[in-house]
Amino acid sequence: MQRFGTFLSGMIMPNIAAFIAWGFITMLFIPAGFFGADSPFGWHWVGVSEIIGGGGDSAIIGWQGAMTAVAEGDNGNILAYVGLVGPMVTYLLPLLIANTAGRMVYGERGGVVATIATVGVIVGTNIPMFLGAMIMGPVAAWITKQMDRLWEGKIRPGFEMLVNNFSAGILGMLLAIVGFFAFGPVMLGISTVLGGAVDWLVSLNLLPLVSIIVEPAKVLFLNNAINHGVFTPLGIEQAAETGKSILFLIEANPGPGLGLLLAFTFFGVGAAKASAPGAAIIQFFGGIHEIYFPYALSKPTTILALIAGGAAGVTTNMVLGGGLAFPAAPGSIIAVTAAAIGPGVGNLLVVYLSVIIAATVTFLITGVILRASRKRDLEAEGDAFGDAIAQTEANKGKSSAAMDALRTSTATSSPEAAAAASTTVIAAAPIERIVFACDAGMGSSAMGASVLRNKLKKAGIEDITVTNQAIANLDGTADVVITQQQLTERAEAKSPNSVHVSVDNFMNSPKYEEVVEMVREQRKENE
Secondary structure, X not given: OHHHHHHHHHHHHHXXXXXXXXXXXXXXXXXXOOOOOOOOOOOOOOOHHHHHHOEOOHHHHOOXXXXXXXXXXXXXXXXXXXXXXXXXXXXXXXXXXXXXHHHHHHXXXXXXXXXXXXXXXXXXXXXXXXXXXXXXHHHHHHHHHHHHHXXXXXXXXXXXXXXXHHHHHHHHHHHHHHHHHHHHHHHHHHHHHHHHHHHHHHHOOOHHHHHHHHHHHHHOOOHHHHHHHHHHHHHHHHHHHHOOEOHHHHHHOOHHHHHHHHHHHHHOOHHHHHHHHHHHHHHHHHOOHHHHHHHHHHOOOXXXXXXXXXXXXXXXXXXXXXXXXXXXXXXXXXXXXXXXOXXXXXXXXXXXXXXXXXXXXXXXXXXXXXXXXXXXXXXXOOOHHHHHHHHHHHHHOOOOHHHHHHHHOOOOOOHHHHHHHHOOOOOOOOOOEEEEEEOOOOOHHHHHHHHHHHHHHHOOOOOOEEEEEEHHHOOOOOOEEEEEHHHHHHHHHHOOOOEEEEEOOOOOOOHHHHHHHHHHHHHHHHO
């Protein structure tokens, strides 16, 4: 299930910038947006909001530059501007997801066929087809992969390009037709059922009960399957209609995590108490929710506090009408603010209130739990929190910079880790490109790349390219690949000719000094 969640997240996360761009355009130019015709601020840009956001009477506005992008208005009596909001949510975002999913399964070729096939799904329905893209994309790429295996090694020399291009084109055409007539309507039905389920929960005031599933799932790293697989697609549909959606805040609300960490700051013991203040800053302002998972695992009863806090936040938004214009990624108060301000200051205040209430409820309940067990915790102080960090990484299936930061202040290195750290990094070929690789190619690997880049710069070495990417995207061109220990085997399979460096801690590893020294020595030899 965790792998499934990681796969779903891998489709969405690389395209978050596109979601944010769409979200900003939506919150600024739809009728209820900052500059829309129904703006609560009265900041009307006459004609501009209709041209960009869609709507308005093109005959009255008369801007010829967008006259090719008009459609029949809602009342059927005018030609209205299509704008950017509709095409982006209908075509751009689902196609980006499909292409990313296809690449994850079968590289560029899989991405192309996945995109072609998903067009059929999109055109065959009348709603944004995110779920369809997340299913058709991987399926189309997998079918392409199986098709290529049928004649692998059997094509006459000189006909490879002809066969490859025509086979992919014909398969894409067939899958697009299937998507149009069969797959699209099925996905429309599924989306309708899921949307109806959410509407049913809202109508019965039961949406807060979703926290019973979401909060424990977050601690076990199963939240991605729920959040990116259901909440984000349905939330995008709601936001396209109303300008905001409460679904974007169910998982991203930083309040429960903040409340938990503040409770450990005041009522915790030992290493958990000492590290909680820094973790609270990282979680609240950086949006790294995984930082609080070990605290919950070290005291599993606090998951009840997280559920209560999450439900309180959802209730606040549901009753007062709070929501976000687009997904908040990462789930920091900064990202939440950017996504909440569009629908108006009143909406922003409601969202802030939901964060405060969620944090307060979680803080109070966690405080009671910690105070009740304080005596036992003091007697058992030492191993529980360190074990919880290890359990968090086991649940996630990988380490991270956030977990490494916690481990630095709570545990000493094992003999095996010390031995691994003492292994000297040796490279025979000249080093020109260093790649930090992790599962998603974002987050922790980006931080590690930044650390090494600064170390090289301080050493006066500025002609080395240091980047980060997903392990699945390694193409064998990197001279050195740096990964966390549990991911090195996968990286070696993707880039067998590279020098592979395994580290425990992306943020501060002694191996970085070895890499810098190795590059410096190579430069001296070449002088």
